[in-house]
Amino acid sequence: MRRLPSFLTLTLAATCTGDAAPPPDDLTTVTDSAGVRIVDLGDAPLNFIERLTFAPEPDLVIRSREDDASAVFSDVRDVEVLPQDRIAAVNGSGNEILVFDASGERVATWGGTGDGPGEFRSLEWLAFRSPDTLAAGDRGLRRVTVLDAAGQYVRSFGTADAVDRATNPIPPRPMGLLADGSVIGATYSQPDPVEGSVRPAVEIVAIPPGGGPVHAIGTWPGDEVTIFEKDGFLEVTQPPFGRRLRIAPAPDGVWIADDDRWEARKYSAQGELRMVVRSSANPAAVTDALLEALLGERYRHAVVADPALEGLKQDVREIARHTTAPSFGGIVGTTSGGVAVAEFGVGTASPRMWITVQPNGTAAAIEVPAGFAVKRWGPDWVMGIVRDELDREEIHRYRILVRAGPGS
Numbered sequence: 405m406r407r408l409p410s411f412l413t414l415t416l417a418a419t420c421t422g423d424a425a426p427p428p429d430d431l432t433t434v435t436d437s438a439g440v441r442i443v444d445l446g447d448a449p450l451n452f453i454e455r456l457t458f459a460p461e462p463d464l465v466i467r468s469r470e471d472d473a474s475a476v477f478s479d480v481r482d483v484e485v486l487p488q489d490r491i492a493a494v495n496g497s498g499n500e501i502l503v504f505d506a507s508g509e510r511v512a513t514w515g516g517t518g519d520g521p522g523e524f525r526s527l528e529w530l531a532f533r534s535p536d537t538l539a540a541g542d543r544g545l546r547r548v549t550v551l552d553a554a555g556q557y558v559r560s561f562g563t564a565d566a567v568d569r570a571t572n573p574i575p576p577r578p579m580g581l582l583a584d585g586s587v588i589g590a591t592y593s594q595p596d597p598v599e600g601s602v603r604p605a606v607e608i609v610a611i612p613p614g615g616g617p618v619h620a621i622g623t624w625p626g627d628e629v630t631i632f633e634k635d636g637f638l639e640v641t642q643p644p645f646g647r648r649l650r651i652a653p654a655p656d657g658v659w660i661a662d663d664d665r666w667e668a669r670k671y672s673a674q675g676e677l678r679m680v681v682r683s684s685a686n687p688a689a690v691t692d693a694l695l696e697a698l699l700g701e702r703y704r705h706a707v708v709a710d711p712a713l714e715g716l717k718q719d720v721r722e723i724a725r726h727t728t729a730p731s732f733g734g735i736v737g738t739t740s741g742g743v744a745v746a747e748f749g750v751g752t753a754s755p756r757m758w759i760t761v762q763p764n765g766t767a768a769a770i771e772v773p774a775g776f777a778v779k780r781w782g783p784d785w786v787m788g789i790v791r792d793e794l795d796r797e798e799i800h801r802y803r804i805l806v807r808a809g810p811g812s
Contacts, residue, residue, distance in 0.1 A: 438677075443765045445683040450757060456770040458786070458802040466491065466508040466799035467792075475510040477502055480797050483779045483787050484530035484538070487553065491787075492530055492538065493799060499524040501540065503555070504799075514555035515540070522549060522557035531581040531653070541578040541587075548578050548587055563589045566611040566618055576609055580653025580737075585613030586673035588658045590651060592626055597638055601630045601725065606649055608660065610673045619675040624649050624662060630723045641719075644698050645690055645726040654737030661745075663730035668743050681743055681761045687728040688748065695724055701751040738762075738781040752777070770804065 445453070469475035479496030486492050489506035503512040515524050525544030532538050536553035547562040564575035566589075576589025589611055593604040603625035610619040628646035631638055652659040654670070657678055661668035667682040688694070699717050706713050733746040733756065742762040749756050752775045760781070761767045772778060772786070780787040787801045 440677050440680065441763075441765060442680045443682070443761055443767065445681070445685075445759065445761075445767060447684040447686070449683055449685065449759060449767065450769050453759070454766075454768040454806070456760075456768050457805050458770065458773065459805055462800040462802050463785075464491070464506075464508060464787075464799075464801040466493070466504050468796060468798075469510065472510070475502070478797055480779075480789050480799065481527070482529045483789075483799060484532050485780070485782070485787075486532055486538065487536070491799065491801075492532070494527050494530060494540075496527065499527045501527070501530065501538075501551075501555070508799075512555055514551060515549075519545065521560065522551070524549070528578075529580060533581065533583060533585070539581040541580065543577050546575040546577065548581065563587065563611060566615070567609070576607075576611070579608075579651050580658065582610070582653060582657065582673050583655040584673055586619075587611040587613075588621075588651070588653050595629055595631060595640065597631065599631050599633060599638070601628060601643060601646075601723075603628045603647065603649075608651065608658070610658070610671075610675060612673070619673065621658070621660070621671045621675045624660065625664075632719075632723060634719065639719075641723070643726070644695055644720060644724040645729050647726075647730060650735045652735045652737040652743065654741045654743070655739065656741045659735055659737050659743045661732070661735050663732050663748075666731040666745075668735055668745060670741075670743070679763070681745070683731075683759075685731075687731045690724070690727055690729055694729065694750065695721065697750045704751075734778075736778055736781050738783075740783060744778070744781045746772070746778070773802075776800065776802075 468477055477493065477495040481494040481496045484492045491504045493502045495502050499515060499517040501514040502510055505511050515522055515527065517523065519525060524542045526542060527540060528543045529541040530538060538551045540549045542549065546564055547560050549560040550558040552558050563578055567576060574591050576591045579588040579590050581587055589609050591607045595602050595604045605623050606626040607623045608621040610621060627648045628643060629640050630643040631640045647664045650661040650663060657670045657672045659668050659670050666685055667680065669677060670679040672678050699720060703713060729748050733748040736744045738744055738760065740762055742760060744758050744760045747757045755771045755774050757769055757771050759767060759769050775790050776788050778786055778788040784804050785801055786804065790798050790800050792798060
């Protein structure tokens with residue numbers, strides 16, 4: 405807290421009448437006259453779409469080197485694939501980019517904390533663009549830094565330079581880089597200091613490379629917060645099962661999803677709607693057991709015997725208003741331009757099912773191992789973060805295998 409002063413078939417339908425595109429084998433595809441593809445997964449998609457699986461063991465494991473302080477990492481915020489089978493990772497604890505070879509050995513460290521060229525204040529994401537450009541997004545400085553294949557500084561540009569500061573005094577937060585060089589930016593509003601639950605608006609824009617007019621993609625409700633009075637002060641916190649806005653850039657557009665309903669929309673760099681993926685599956689009901697599981701996960705690092713903790717938990721219980729959980733647990737844009745959507749779950753102790761949808765509408769489901777936080781989704785692999793028995797982060801890459809038949 406902080407103080408304030410799927411049913412039997414998958415069908416593709418369009419909002420307008422248009423010519424049908426050649427359908428994939430497992431669903432019908434229709435493209436409307438505006439070029440928008442809509443994939444409707446029905447109310448029980450896991451029963452009918454193709455099932456994939458991870459290989460039994462990761463084919464790449466990257467661990468911190470305790471005998472080398474420069475190779476220790478924590479708070480890994482993103483990973484990216486570079487040429488020559490190298491892996492780049494955002495080490496949030498040092499505001500630096502760690503580069504590893506194909507065997508998982510660290511071969512370079514780029515960046516560091518600071519405001520100068522090639523330095524970062526709050527490094528958040530990476531995006532490699534062929535043939536030799538690596539872009540790094542800095543939330544704190546509101547800028548994107550471009551490095552060459554050797555990690556040398558090339559240039560940087562701030563999102564404040566692209567917007568009208570008179571009408572938009574808060575520079576957009578850079579969220580990702582598209583293949584054409586456009587930067588996706590998001591401006592987050594502050595909630596008014598009054599009691600109640602609210603979702604402050606988020607404006608999303610696409611900033612073209614080399615200047616030019618900014619393309620407005622739209623404005624959505626942001627992450628839900630609850631403001632309440634306690635001991636004469638207004639407190640703000642995230643309510644249990646509060647709704648969230650998800651923004652997931654892909655090479656050719658950005659996926660935007662409000663987890664109040666199971667739907668993700670893809671927009672081009674020009675702000676045009678290109679694809680919609682949705683399901684009518686019912687979200688889970690909020691029970692007392694589910695609420696207590698969420699509280700246990702939220703405060704898992706707190707001192708168990710602390711009396712103040714129980715008071716804090718009770719405050720959170722009293723602001724719990726949702727009768728259903730969010731419709732999904734997160735989204736990731738895939739390297740193919742598709743989207744991967746996670747089922748909602750509390751904590752990381754159990755495996756979690758993800759549904760992937762390719763740009764042509766082909767859908768598949770895959771169970772992600774317990775404790776695996778997905779960071780990057782490739783054509784036949786997934787890369788993410790796990791924690792070992794001592795709570796140290798590791799980077800794992802799993803290969804994706806095909807299983808026989810839907811729902812098997």
